[in-house]
Amino acid sequence: xxSSKSLSDTLEGLRKRYPSETEFHQAVAAVLxxxxxxxxxxxxxxxxxxxxRLLEPERAILFRVAWKDRHGAVQVNRGYRVxxxxxxxxxxxxxxFHPTVTLGTLKFLAFEQVLKNALTTLPLGGAKGxxxxxxxxxxxxxVMAFCQAFMNELYRHLGHDIDVPGGDIGVGTRExxxxxxxxxxxxxxxxxxxxxKGLYWGGSRIREEATGYGLIYFVEEMLRTRGHSISGKIxxxxxxxxxxxxxxxxxxxxxxxxxxxxxxxxxxxxxxxxDEEKLAFVKELKNVRRGRIREYARKFKCAYHPGKRPWGVxxxxxLPCATQNELxxxxxxxxxxxxxxxxxxxxxxPCTREAVAAFTRKKILFGPGKAANAGGVSxxxxxxxxxxxxxxxxxxxxxxxxxxxxxxxHSQCVRFGEQKGFTDYVVGANVAGFRKxxxxxxxxxxx
Numbered sequence: 001x002x003s004s005k006s007l008s009d010t011l012e013g014l015r016k017r018y019p020s021e022t023e024f025h026q027a028v029a030a031v032l033x034x035x036x037x038x039x040x041x042x043x044x045x046x047x048x049x050x051x052x053r054l055l056e057p058e059r060a061i062l063f064r065v066a067w068k069d070r071h072g073a074v075q076v077n078r079g080y081r082v083x084x085x086x087x088x089x090x091x092x093x094x095x096x097f098h099p100t101v102t103l104g105t106l107k108f109l110a111f112e113q114v115l116k117n118a119l120t121t122l123p124l125g126g127a128k129g130x131x132x133x134x135x136x137x138x139x140x141x142x143v144m145a146f147c148q149a150f151m152n153e154l155y156r157h158l159g160h161d162i163d164v165p166g167g168d169i170g171v172g173t174r175e176x177x178x179x180x181x182x183x184x185x186x187x188x189x190x191x192x193x194x195x196x197k198g199l200y201w202g203g204s205r206i207r208e209e210a211t212g213y214g215l216i217y218f219v220e221e222m223l224r225t226r227g228h229s230i231s232g233k234i235x236x237x238x239x240x241x242x243x244x245x246x247x248x249x250x251x252x253x254x255x256x257x258x259x260x261x262x263x264x265x266x267x268x269x270x271x272x273x274x275d276e277e278k279l280a281f282v283k284e285l286k287n288v289r290r291g292r293i294r295e296y297a298r299k300f301k302c303a304y305h306p307g308k309r310p311w312g313v314x315x316x317x318x319l320p321c322a323t324q325n326e327l328x329x330x331x332x333x334x335x336x337x338x339x340x341x342x343x344x345x346x347x348x349x350p351c352t353r354e355a356v357a358a359f360t361r362k363k364i365l366f367g368p369g370k371a372a373n374a375g376g377v378s379x380x381x382x383x384x385x386x387x388x389x390x391x392x393x394x395x396x397x398x399x400x401x402x403x404x405x406x407x408x409x410h411s412q413c414v415r416f417g418e419q420k421g422f423t424d425y426v427v428g429a430n431v432a433g434f435r436k437x438x439x440x441x442x443x444x445x446x447x
Contacts, residue, residue, distance in 0.1 A: 007036045014055060021104030023324065023349070027111055028055060030353055034430045038416075048446070050438045054114070057107065059083040061157060065131055067149040069142055079150050081129035083163060084110035087440035089123035090161050092195075092377065092384075094168030096130035097175065106130060109348060113377070115433030116370035119409045122381035127163055129154070135170050136290070147178035155186045158193050160387070166195040166380045172242075173198055173208075192387030195380035204383035205395040206402065207376075212246025212321075213399070214375015214406050215346045216254065219317060221410040222342055222365040225423065231255030236315035238262045239322035240286050240293050243346045243373065247319055248279055260310035262322060263293045267310040270302040314338040321346030329354035336362055345369035356426060363422050371409050371429040378405045 011029055018024060032051070039045050061081040069075050080103055083091045093113040096106070106128045114126030131150060135143050157163055167176055176196045184190055190202075197203035206213065220230050233256045237244050240261045248258045257273040261282060270278070278300055285291045297304035311318065311331035318340050320327045324347065332355035335343065343359055344367035345351060351359075359366040382401055386392055393401075409429075416435070417428020 007032055010051060021107060023108040024104050027108040027349060031430050034427045035434050038431045045438050048442055050441055057082050057084045058086060063153040065150050067145045070139055077131050077133045079131045079153060080106050081154055081157060082106045082110040082127060084126045085114045085437060086125035087437050087444060088118060089125045091127035091163035092117055092124040093127040094166045095171045096168040097133045097135050097170030099132055099134045101130045101132045112348060112370055114437060115430060116374050117377055118433040118436040119371060119412060119429060120374055120378045120381060120405055121408050124381055129165060143175060144178045147175055148182040151179050151182035155183050160192040164193055164195060164384060192384045195383045202387050204379055204386055204398055206398045207379045207383060209246040210379035210402060211243045211373050211376035213250045214378060214402060215247045215319060215344055215372050216250040217403055217406040218367050218372045218410060219342060219344050221407060222367055233316040234259060235317045235319060236260045236310050236313050237319045237321055238310055238326060240282055244321040245283055247321055247346055248274055260313055261293055262310055265292055265294060266304060266306035266308055268293055268297045268302055268304050269313055270300060311335050315340060317342045319344055319346050320350035323347055324349040325352050327351045327355050329358055332358040341365060344372040346373050360424060366425055368426045368429050370433065371413050371425060374409055375402055375406060378402055
């Protein structure tokens with residue numbers, strides 16, 4: 001790809017080169033649009049082809065995963081690892097097991113991961129991987145068989161100074177355990193080559209809670225810039241998985257009232273607020289029984305809205321924590337009409353570009369995912385540090401360090417996103433992350 005002369009040329013060239021990777025196009029367009037004025041003020045980046053090099057993975061691995069199910073039938077899935085950029089550290093990013101996983105999806109996630117990891121202040125490159133395998137409905141033995149077959153290929157490309165995967169959708173402590181066990185068998189090494197490990201074999205405290213907790217810490221930092229706190233605020237959350245649960249937990253403990261949770265079937269609206277007892281029910285429902293959120297409405301006698309998303313409910317703070325593109329411009333306009341003052345992304349790219357533009361025009365507080373949901377990878381980086389030290393910090397120590405990292409991320413966003421008394425957190429996060437990676441790439445030469 002030749003160095004482009006304009007933003008439109010760059011985006012058009014990307015679309016022609018990878019015509020089917022729409023999510024990758026969306027992520028790249030959002031980032032480049034926000035950083036382009038900065039790039040034009042610093043021609044050295046364009047002269048060195050930094051943009052073009054950032055858009056191409058350093059390595060993309062596609063492989064067959066063959067395994068046997070409970071009936072002895074052979075199943076075949078596709079496995080992937082997109083190693084996007086290692087300019088500031090070893091590749092770091094989760095593995096996703098879900099039927100919708102494609103190379104384009106993982107490229108978008110890996111691209112975002114590069115900038116997110118750069119913001120954490122930790123020496124981490126960016127990657128993402130996974131497979132079109134669905135662990136739902138599978139026995140433990142089937143999941144183990146798949147994970148072992150998956151690792152039989154991927155182990156060649158991993159290592160604590162090379163590439164350190166973690167969990168993501170469909171990959172929790174169980175899957176990480178099976179993956180790590182097979183990696184250890186094949187390499188005869190017990191090292192920090194995975195994060196999200198069990199607490200008794202190298203894992204970190206607060207890793208499970210980190211993304212949700214970090215999201216609330218970032219929201220608190222944003223609100224503080226306008227003289228507010230989250231205490232007393234009405235909070236709407238989408239999703240009911242790990243991020244949503246722990247965001248709700250931390251928000252409740254900080255004095256906020258959480259009134260919605262959702263899953264792919266619909267959402268519940270509890271005007272009385274989700275308290276600790278109700279949240280414990282959600283955790284048991286989702287993490288143990290794998291039930292549907294409508295059961296919450298039946299048990300606690302509140303409204304359930306099938307097939308809908310929670311963005312029509314009046315709230316002060318909205319936290320999309322479910323999946324990409326779940327909040328569109330119509331949802332954004334409804335939130336704005338209802339007086340929302342802060343939106344922060346708990347999921348990866350849950351707001352469409354048009355929705356983000358609507359929030360920015362109204363100058364409300366908007367925290368993009370690469371900044372607002374960076375708590376998970378931050379504690380993964382802290383897990384790597386603990387592994388290298390052969391030491392394990394206390395819960396309070398990890399939480400303190402997580403807060404410090406989130407504070408540093410927020411400060412970078414403000415530094416690079418300040419615009420005449422208004423902080424554009426999208427610009428701030430993208431420019432701060434890009435600048436760090438780009439400078440490292442310049443200093444390391446054309447590689």
